[in-house]
Amino acid sequence: MCGIAGIIYRDSKQSEKLGADLISIIQPLESRGPDSCGVAFYSDSATGSKPIKLIVRSDEPPSDRIRSSLHDWLRQVAPVQSIDIVADSYRILLNPVEDLRFDLKPFMQSLHQRFPMLHFMSAGHQLEIFKEVGEVQNLVSKYSLSPFTGSHGIAHTRMATESTVDLDHCHPFTSSYDLSIVHNGQLSNYYRLRFQLERAGIVFETHNDSEAIAHYVYYQLLQGLTLEETLEKFLTEVDGVYTFLLATPEKVALVRDQFAAKPAVIYETDEKVAIASEYRAFLNMPGFDPSATIREPDASEINVWTVGAHQRQPQLSTLGAK
Amino acid sequence: MTPTTTRSHPVIDCAELTTREINQKLKALASEGIPQADLDNPAGRHNLGVGLEQPIHLVFHGPVGYYCGGLSDGSTVEVMGPCGWSVGENLMSGQITIHGNASANSGASAHGGKIAILGNSGPRTAISLKGATVIVAGDVGHSSAFMMQDGRFIICGNAGSNLGDSIYQGEIFVGGEIHSLGADAKLTPMTEADWHTLETELSPLGLTARDYDFKKIICAQELYHFKAKDFSKWKDAY
Numbered sequence: 001m002c003g004i005a006g007i008i009y010r011d012s013k014q015s016e017k018l019g020a021d022l023i024s025i026i027q028p029l030e031s032r033g034p035d036s037c038g039v040a041f042y043s044d045s046a047t048g049s050k051p052i053k054l055i056v057r058s059d060e061p062p063s064d065r066i067r068s069s070l071h072d073w074l075r076q077v078a079p080v081q082s083i084d085i086v087a088d089s090y091r092i093l094l095n096p097v098e099d100l101r102f103d104l105k106p107f108m109q110s111l112h113q114r115f116p117m118l119h120f121m122s123a124g125h126q127l128e129i130f131k132e133v134g135e136v137q138n139l140v141s142k143y144s145l146s147p148f149t150g151s152h153g154i155a156h157t158r159m160a161t162e163s164t165v166d167l168d169h170c171h172p173f174t175s176s177y178d179l180s181i182v183h184n185g186q187l188s189n190y191y192r193l194r195f196q197l198e199r200a201g202i203v204f205e206t207h208n209d210s211e212a213i214a215h216y217v218y219y220q221l222l223q224g225l226t227l228e229e230t231l232e233k234f235l236t237e238v239d240g241v242y243t244f245l246l247a248t249p250e251k252v253a254l255v256r257d258q259f260a261a262k263p264a265v266i267y268e269t270d271e272k273v274a275i276a277s278e279y280r281a282f283l284n285m286p287g288f289d290p291s292a293t294i295r296e297p298d299a300s301e302i303n304v305w306t307v308g309a310h311q312r313q314p315q316l317s318t319l320g321a322k
Numbered sequence: 323m324t325p326t327t328t329r330s331h332p333v334i335d336c337a338e339l340t341t342r343e344i345n346q347k348l349k350a351l352a353s354e355g356i357p358q359a360d361l362d363n364p365a366g367r368h369n370l371g372v373g374l375e376q377p378i379h380l381v382f383h384g385p386v387g388y389y390c391g392g393l394s395d396g397s398t399v400e401v402m403g404p405c406g407w408s409v410g411e412n413l414m415s416g417q418i419t420i421h422g423n424a425s426a427n428s429g430a431s432a433h434g435g436k437i438a439i440l441g442n443s444g445p446r447t448a449i450s451l452k453g454a455t456v457i458v459a460g461d462v463g464h465s466s467a468f469m470m471q472d473g474r475f476i477i478c479g480n481a482g483s484n485l486g487d488s489i490y491q492g493e494i495f496v497g498g499e500i501h502s503l504g505a506d507a508k509l510t511p512m513t514e515a516d517w518h519t520l521e522t523e524l525s526p527l528g529l530t531a532r533d534y535d536f537k538k539i540i541c542a543q544e545l546y547h548f549k550a551k552d553f554s555k556w557k558d559a560y
Contacts, residue, residue, distance in 0.1 A: 260426065260445045260463070263407065279406065280366030280387055296425060299445060299464055 002171075002184040003029025003157035004264070006245045006275040008252045008305050012151065014271055015044050017286065019148030023140055025274060025281045026155035030136050032184075032277055033157030035165045037139050038131030040122070040172040040180035041153040042249060042307070051081050052177075054092040055121035055128050056111070057167065062090060066115070073114055077107070087142045089121065091128075104176065105203055119167065124178030126150070126249050131170040152252055152307050154245045156182035162190075163207040175202075175214035176221075178249045183210035184277060185242035185262045193238060213244055231255050231302045245275060253304045260299035268293040273305050329360055336370070337363040345372060352378035352397065366406065371399050377416075391418040394435075407444075410437040413454055419527075426463065429456040432473070438527055445482065448475045451492060459529060467494050468504065476523060478534050489541045495520060497534025508542040 005026040009015060022039060030037070058066070062085040070090060074080050081093040108120045122129035132139040136157065140146060156171035163169050172180040187193065190209040193216065198204065202215045216238065220230040231246075231253055241261035246253045254275055256264060267274040267282050269292045274282060282288055297303055332351060336344055344361070348371060351359050358379040364370055368387035371380050374397040382390070385403040395414035404422035413432040420428075423441035430446070432454030439447075439456075445463030448456040451473040464482035467475050472492045480498035487504020494507075495516070503509070516538055520531035544552070 259465070263425070278366065278387065279385060279404070283365050296444060 001032045001159045003032035003277045003281070004154070004182045004184050004243065004245050004275070005029060005156075005277070005281060006152070006154040006182075006247070006252055006254070006273075008152040008273040008307055009271065010273070010308065010310050011271055012044060012308055015151055016147075016149045018150040018153055019146045021272075021274070021285055022153045022155050023136070023146055024285045025276045026157060027136050028281045028284060029157045029277055033159040034135075035160055036131065036133045036158040036167075036170040037136045037156065038129065038158075038170045038172050038182070039139070039145060039153060039155040040127060040129045040174070040182070040247060041145075041148050041150045042126040042178070042247060043128070043150040044126075050125040051093040051095055052078075052123060052125060053128060054090075054094065054123050055130070056090045056092060057119040057121050058088050058090065059117040059119070062088060066090075066117075070115065070118075089130075089143075090118070108205075109203075122174050122180070124249070127174065127178045127180055127247075129172050129174060129180060131156075131167065131172065133165060133167060133170065152247060154180060154182050154247050154252070156184075161186060162209055168206050169208045171208075171210060173208070173211045173214040175211075175218040179214065179218055179247070181210065181214045181217070181244055181246045183213055183242060183244040185244070185257065186240050187212060187238055187242065188240040189238065190240075209240075210244070213238075213242075213246075217246060227251055227253060228302070228304055231304070235300055235302070243277075249307070251304055251306055253302060254297060255302050256297050256299060258300045260297075264297055266293075266295050266297060266303065268295075270310075331358040331360050332356060333360045333362060335362050336365065336367060341367060341369050344370060345374075348374060348378065348380065349376075352376040364401075364403075368406065371397070385422070391416075404441065409439070410435075410454070413437060423460070424458075428458075429454060432456065440527065442479065447477075448473075451475060453492075455523065457523060457527065459527065461498065464501070465504070467492075467507075470494070474519075474523070476520065478524075478529060486539050486541075488545065489539075491541055494539040495536045496539065497536050500537070500539075503539065506542050506545045507539050510538050510540050512536060512538050 007022045067083050071080050079095040081095045084091045130143045171182045174180045187209040193212050197215050242257045243262035243264045263277050265279045361382045364382045364384045364386045366385045366387045369389050370386050372392045374394040377396045380399045382401045386401050387406040389411050390405050390409045391399040392411035397416045399418040401420045405420050405424050407425045408427040408430050409424050410418045410432055411430045413435045415435040417436045420439045424439045424443040426444040426446050428443045428447045429437040431450045433452045434454050436455045440459045442460035443458045443462045447462040447466040449468045451470045453472045455474045457476045459478050461479035462477050462481050465484045467486045470489045470492050475494045478497040481496050481500045483501040484504035486494050486507030489507050524531050
């Protein structure tokens with residue numbers, strides 16, 4: 001059992017509610033996943049030149065000494081706009097440079113070699129990931145998440161089944177810039193999937209099967225597939241029980257396996273879409289409207305919502321005609 | 323919601339109590355012989371009204387979560403709203419009526435009594451049914467009545483794929499379309515006695531059996547004595 005939740009606004013005016021809304025629906029799902037919790041927020045997409053945000057978590061209490069040596073080290077690869085200390089993490093803004101898209105994997109590896117106490121959390125123009133072993137409330141107060149603004153976000157409460165409980169094994173998982181997933185379930189063909197992805201050059205950071213979803217999606221997108229094609233392929237190639245949410249700057253997808261073995265409920269109004277593992281999670285959401293469209297996705301159903309789009313209908317795909 | 327002052331029965335506000343306290347209170351009321359209790363603000367919570375062994379009529383004014391009314395023996399439950407997974411799981415006797423839609427696994431493994439869902443019900447409805455009657459006024463999802471062992475399952479709407487897969491015994495009636503039958507489930511002609519049964523079961527719910535084109539599904543009994551050479555009879559199962 002795990003809890004997953006997501007918020008997508010149809011209207012950019014809503015964005016200042018993101019932190020409060022997403023936390024209000026993941027908090028009740030703590031009973032589904034008491035051992036760790038995480039959120040992935042997407043800040044509003046700004047036009048023009050946007051800095052790249054890096055969230056790096058430290059095992060030791062952050063210090064100005066580490067911050068300045070991090071600054072000096074990062075300056076070799078990109079102009080550093082700022083490095084802020086947020087609780088036990090460093091929030092780094094790198095100024096965009098033509099062709100800056102440095103490869104994340106070598107960057108993460110050399111970061112860890114140079115600063116063994118630092119853990120890479122997320123990178124992107126919009127994405128920020130915060131996660132923590134323990135209660136939702138700890139995470140929320142530690143990073144002051146409630147006032148967080150943005151266009152969409154996903155969240156997770158974890159009950160570990162297959163891999164250890166520590167920070168690195170918490171959701172959300174990311175595999176590239178601005179790409180994040182949260183997953184409830186188990187992948188049956190994880191080892192084969194991992195082997196195939198590793199043969200293709202993907203480096204796994206953890207032993208959590210959910211990490212494979214993030215890598216699989218990124219790999220397929222690299223091959224030129226669209227997000228929708230990737231997810232349809234996922235349904236045919238990945239075995240197991242899963243309901244997962246995937247977010248990019250433009251889209252949020254909800255995928256359910258062909259047996260619909262893990263729950264999900266979708267809440268839709270003209271203002272927003274909210275997704276949660278259980279209906280009761282919506283009840284404390286600010287402005288909850290009991291007359292909103294509330295439905296369960298079917299087995300093998302893929303829902304893809306475009307962030308900020310006003311049309312009510314998500315892009316729908318149902319394979320296997322279950 | 324009805325103001326509590328106008329109701330003659332005990333009213334429990336679920337918001338003020340833990341689930342354990344609610345269920346203990348219901349057991350106490352039932353053992354005192356109180357005929358009915360009204361429950362406000364169930365708020366989609368799980369395990370409400372479970373394991374009651376004495377008769378009492380419960381009315382939940384709002385949506386309930388997982389396992390509502392399960393494991394009970396003799397109580398009757400009405401839910402004025404939708405319900406979560408596995409409503410009436412392992413019901414022994416009594417009746418549960420859902421005035422709304424149900425999620426997955428409704429009536430799972432129920433031994434006796436009746437579970438009536440007046441909306442649609444999700445995948446695996448009446449899975450492993452062991453003798454209860456499950457009635458769904460709307461549609462049911464895939465793999466419904468999977469491994470059904472006994473009882474009666476009436477679907478007025480459509481049924482998803484693999485209906486009655488690996489059924490042992492019991493009977494299934496479908497008023498709408500069947501996406502596909504599972505392994506060892508077969509159609510059999512409706513008899514007058516079947517129509518009479520359906521009328522008896524459906525009329526208390528305000529439904530008329532003759533309004534639907536009911537079809538009957540039973541076990542083909544081809545897997546009772548399964549031999550490896552008959553693999554084709556089984557290969558379409560999961």
